Amino acid sequence: MEREESGPLVTIGAFARLCRLSAKVLRRYDELGLLPPALVDPVNGYRYYAEEQVETARLVAWLRRIGMPLNRIKEVAALEDAGAAAASIRGYWAQVEAETAARRDLAAFLVDHLSAQEAVAPVGTLGIRYAAGSDAGAVREHNQDAAFAGARLLAVADGFGAGGAGASAAAIDALKPVAREVSRGAAGAAGLLNALEDAAEQAARAVRDAVAGGGAPDASGTTLTAMVWNGARLGLVHIGDSRAYLLRRGELFRITHDHSVVQSMIDDGSLTEDEASSHPQRALLLRALVGGDGGGAGDGDGAEVSKPDVRLQEARPGDRYLLCSDGLTTVVGGEELARALAAADGPGTAVRDLLALAGAAGCPDNVSCVVADVVSL
């Protein structure tokens, strides 16, 4: 935004009237580095603006109103190309909506939880039955997915990059001690949520260490979709484009939001679900557990890039959960998934049937499934 040619300059008061902002707001924008004046008088410090800065001033004001962070506003305001600025705003908004969706789910859970505490089954009356399976598929030479099912932990992770297999294994291994702690305390909702936050941090750290230790490039990493069972509830940790589904009373609900470029395009209406499944960039992730500083997002954004969503699910007898990598969902559609999941007589059969469905569809990617049933004891 360096200004070299000199158009007519106006005082801050005149400029404020032109862009319908107050002089106070303009001084604030200058202090924040969002809109430096074209000229500052070196003697008296008066600020002067170029008339063509009006558009930028109004753009900055609008971006402030939609809640865009300062750093991001600076980037957008510096873009010469209106199309690029539009794309950047669209991307930001998709991210806001994804985060809002995760917060809405958590808020809904809290409302549920606080208004119907007695609905939670007493610890010891419910249990889970589970099975896991993973397959390299028909095309890939190696399996970089990892899948795990145990009495306290269910998890799938889809590794990518040269260090992908190590990353996916490390992410799941990091959750095991946390899951054991939860079982010992039979923690309530708050305790379980805290444990999930810890689990998410441990997993992120374990992946960074695994990628650095293996000498793999920082671009290596993994998705992670995992559930911790505390005897009454399931806590979900999720980052990337692996998914969790809940089959309840014959209906299939997807309970995770993909952190992918195509999902953000679906969210902002520029792509349909059908178009997304064949989009050339469908594998590009917005968030994942990665090596290095978080994918080079820089300036404190790195932590966000590697920050999983966490949420709680009340367990009901008869619930069936599916965790799976994108190797399943890119080749097996939602209806087929629901049918196979509902028809299976137990978690082991369900996992086998789903892997077979992916195999029948050509299985171009590694594929992993974990299925767990909530049962009355």
Ligand code: MN
């Ligand atoms: Mn995959």
